Amino acid sequence: MIPVTKPYLPPFSEYQEYLEGIWKRQWLTNNGPLVNELELKISEYLGVENFLFLGNGTIALQIAIKALDLKGEIITTPFSYVATTSSIVWEGCTPVFVDIDPNTLNIDAKKIEEAITERTTAILATHVYGNPCDVEEIQKIASRNKLKVIYDGAHSFGVTYKRKSLFEFGDITTVSFHATKLFHTVEGGGVFSSDHSLIQKMAYQRNFGHDGPEAFQGLGINGKNSEFHAAMGLTNLKVLPKIIQKRKELSKYYNERLADLNLSRPLQNSQVEYNYGYYPVIFPSEEQLMKCVKKLNRSEIYPRRYFYPSLDQLPYVHSKPVPVTESIAKRVLCLPLYYELSFEEVDLICRLIKSVWMHG
Numbered sequence: 001m002i003p004v005t006k007p008y009l010p011p012f013s014e015y016q017e018y019l020e021g022i023w024k025r026q027w028l029t030n031n032g033p034l035v036n037e038l039e040l041k042i043s044e045y046l047g048v049e050n051f052l053f054l055g056n057g058t059i060a061l062q063i064a065i066k067a068l069d070l071k072g073e074i075i076t077t078p079f080s081y082v083a084t085t086s087s088i089v090w091e092g093c094t095p096v097f098v099d100i101d102p103n104t105l106n107i108d109a110k111k112i113e114e115a116i117t118e119r120t121t122a123i124l125a126t127h128v129y130g131n132p133c134d135v136e137e138i139q140k141i142a143s144r145n146k147l148k149v150i151y152d153g154a155h156s157f158g159v160t161y162k163r164k165s166l167f168e169f170g171d172i173t174t175v176s177f178h179a180t181k182l183f184h185t186v187e188g189g190g191v192f193s194s195d196h197s198l199i200q201k202m203a204y205q206r207n208f209g210h211d212g213p214e215a216f217q218g219l220g221i222n223g224k225n226s227e228f229h230a231a232m233g234l235t236n237l238k239v240l241p242k243i244i245q246k247r248k249e250l251s252k253y254y255n256e257r258l259a260d261l262n263l264s265r266p267l268q269n270s271q272v273e274y275n276y277g278y279y280p281v282i283f284p285s286e287e288q289l290m291k292c293v294k295k296l297n298r299s300e301i302y303p304r305r306y307f308y309p310s311l312d313q314l315p316y317v318h319s320k321p322v323p324v325t326e327s328i329a330k331r332v333l334c335l336p337l338y339y340e341l342s343f344e345e346v347d348l349i350c351r352l353i354k355s356v357w358m359h360g
């Protein structure tokens with residue numbers, strides 16, 4: 001069976017070493033030494049100042065919205081994982097969808113301003129498949145209209161733009177370390193911000209607002225993560241460059257093998273160092289996509305329709321039509337990509353896809 005992704009598991013002995021430490025200290029959770037170590041190592045790895053490790057990428061989005069005190073309408077993308085929209089609604093705000101750019105598959109910055117009303121407080125955009133949003137244009141729009149900017153960076157761990165971590169843009173960037181993501185801690189996530197006071201506020205918020213055992217600084221929730229999850233992160237972070245390198249080679253191989261088909265790919269930006277978290281392809285039609293999925297499934301290969309349906313279709317939102325998103329969401333497919341995937345398997349996947357073009 002070839003799934004769309006397989007979580008990387010470190011050699012058991014390396015994880016076990018961390019477990020022995022946990023057993024000795026008997027400190028399992030609540031801002032333990034491994035959580036602190038992971039936060040430091042991640043900041044170092046990315047070259048960013050502040051990072052808080054949280055329970056998952058969804059609580060990260062919710063805490064980000066809370067920390068910025070957002071109310072009213074939040075402009076967002078209909079082409080992302082459901083958590084981007086559900087967090088907005090969960091926090092009592094209204095998502096306002098702006099259609100995507102057909103080349104980058106990110107929110108179309110040119111269409112943001114016409115969606116702003118007097119109730120708009122923020123822009124929450126996803127760097128889809130790790131492809132950076134138009135961060136400069138979005139910042140200009142936000143400054144002009146006094147809006148906050150949150151980036152859902154769930155796909156963009158390790159991505160740089162103009163040699164800087166992509167996480168340095170916006171007021172807050174959130175990330176997910178779920179097992180299906182490029183870098184994972186089984187379950188996990190976090191927030192980045194260059195604003196120290198925001199980081200401090202979110203540090204209280206992730207721990208029920210506790211300011212000592214008997215005092216509270218403000219409203220909080222349980223957004224913490226454990227020593228066991230931090231240990232998985234510490235072992236995985238060491239091999240991340242190797243994982244990214246392999247994924248880069250596999251992606252290049254896919255490119256070569258699929259070059260003669262009329263499949264398109266999100267536009268690559270020359271100022272960006274990618275993380276190769278996903279391998280999305282856009283089919284000429286949904287019919288052709290479905291044929292390929294069937295063909296691959298028959299050989300126990302399971303690509304995923306990330307992201308289908310688009311989020312404007314959710315039963316708890318209202319949206320104006322977003323024709324570009326609708327069209328892309330129907331035709332985009334993420335092909336298998338993970339560390340253990342072999343070049344032979346990529347070959348097989350590409351041969352099966354090509355056979356649909358040749359024989360229908």
Ligand SMILES: *Cc1c(COP(=O)(O)O)cnc(C)c1O
Binds near residue numbers: 058080126176188
């Ligand atoms: C995975 C993902 C999330 C949610 O992260 P969890 O850690 O699973 O809660 C949010 N946004 C995007 C774009 C994602 O891909």
